[in-house]
Amino acid sequence: MKIPQIELANRYSISRMIKGGWQLSEGHSVKIDREKAISDMFKFVDAGITTFDCADIYINVEEMIGEFLKQYAIKCGRESTMTLKVHTKFVPDITTLTTMTKKDVRDVIERSSKRLGLERLHVVQFHWWDFDVPRYVEVANYLKELQSEGKIEHVSLTNFDVAHLRETIDSGVSIFSNQVQYSMLDHRPENGMIKFALENKINIFCYGTLAGGFLSDKYLGVKEPKDPQENRSLTKYKLIIDDLGGWDLFQEILQALKLIANKHDASISNIAEKYVLERSGVSAIIVGARNTSHMRDNIKTFEINLDKEDYALLNKLFFQYNHILGDIYSVERVKGGKHAGIMKYNLNSK
Numbered sequence: 384m385k386i387p388q389i390e391l392a393n394r395y396s397i398s399r400m401i402k403g404g405w406q407l408s409e410g411h412s413v414k415i416d417r418e419k420a421i422s423d424m425f426k427f428v429d430a431g432i433t434t435f436d437c438a439d440i441y442i443n444v445e446e447m448i449g450e451f452l453k454q455y456a457i458k459c460g461r462e463s464t465m466t467l468k469v470h471t472k473f474v475p476d477i478t479t480l481t482t483m484t485k486k487d488v489r490d491v492i493e494r495s496s497k498r499l500g501l502e503r504l505h506v507v508q509f510h511w512w513d514f515d516v517p518r519y520v521e522v523a524n525y526l527k528e529l530q531s532e533g534k535i536e537h538v539s540l541t542n543f544d545v546a547h548l549r550e551t552i553d554s555g556v557s558i559f560s561n562q563v564q565y566s567m568l569d570h571r572p573e574n575g576m577i578k579f580a581l582e583n584k585i586n587i588f589c590y591g592t593l594a595g596g597f598l599s600d601k602y603l604g605v606k607e608p609k610d611p612q613e614n615r616s617l618t619k620y621k622l623i624i625d626d627l628g629g630w631d632l633f634q635e636i637l638q639a640l641k642l643i644a645n646k647h648d649a650s651i652s653n654i655a656e657k658y659v660l661e662r663s664g665v666s667a668i669i670v671g672a673r674n675t676s677h678m679r680d681n682i683k684t685f686e687i688n689l690d691k692e693d694y695a696l697l698n699k700l701f702f703q704y705n706h707i708l709g710d711i712y713s714v715e716r717v718k719g720g721k722h723a724g725i726m727k728y729n730l731n732s733k
Contacts, residue, residue: 384682385431389666391586392559395505395537397434397468399660400681401588402427403671404437404444405616415673417447424451425458426675428467430682436562436588436669438472438508439491440730445471445498452500470506470562470588471495472541473526477728480516488525491731492534503533508541508562512728514716519547520554527556544710545575552583560586560666563711567636567655567697568594568623571711577664586666589659593670594620598655600644603637616671618725626714627704639700647687652677656684658697 390396402424407415424435424447437444448469456464473491475483496504509526511519526538537559540548552558561580565572569591580587593599595616607630612618624633640651647653659668670681707714715722 384686386682387431387685391666397667398432399667400432401434401436401470401667401669402432403590403669404435404441406671406673407444407447408441409443420447421451421454423675425455426678430678433466434468434470436470438474439495440474445495449499468505469499469501470508471499471504472508472510474510474731476731477512480513480518483518483522485525488522489529492529496534504535506537506539506559507535508539510541514547520551523551523556524554542712544712545579548579558585560588562588562590564591565589565659566592566594567598567658568627569707571707571709571713574710576711581664587664588667588669589665590669591620592656592659592668593652594623597624599652600650603641603651615725622722626707632704636700639696643693643696649683649687650680652680653684653687657687657689661689
């Protein structure tokens, strides 16, 4: 079996599991073997994962994907690359929000195109650090202009809440998708975003589905890890676990997931991924992977089906923990808060 595809707007098809790129960034944690990372991309495509997620601020990742696309065209033919999709991000530095010009936006988009070796970027997902700087609609319209020039196929957003997503659409920008954090531990997209996206035919791509790897068999029955964590993903999602009610409650969640996983001859990660994939409005999940070690497990996710008994157990469990309130990316935007404290706001110029 291969990872299934889904057809979205304008006959644009992607894999329902997208390969995340953050784990390949030099700013994430460990040093990456560039040649092996590129070689592994061929294996992901062979498994059906034909869509890649990256960003202008993921150090050296656009360049690696660009080199892979070049090698893939040589090996498989340029026409074969048409099945591959790359979703990058446009993340202006927080220090530039008040001064960013149309030329600045163009320069970043053209830089991403050069890195990826694409004349037209498939999807550009726009992130804005601070909504108190009210230029996000203006900048989104710069992207719309570049789209009209043929430099961008789809203008998208990431981490925009309902209010600011609506404002952007009302300005005349057609939004293809919004990338949001969504997992068994974080249901904030259900606080209005999913409903709004469905009503406006906006695709939802989900990151954090495995909470940086915490939602896996690896963490079942182990003592609470102390700071500093191994990488920034674990640091980020450990804060989410703390907000839910702490490590002991998280162990109860893992135990329940393990019961369901055993029933389906699957892993905890399979259940966590499948749960989000089956949520209303979700087009695809983004799974970060440094290598292909979990490839078979990723495919297994699409071979199982959760039943009423499984959902009854999960729903009972969900009542026991503290749900994070507010719209998407709400706690991450609290200035001076612990979630904001782990962010790196000025990586675009690096």
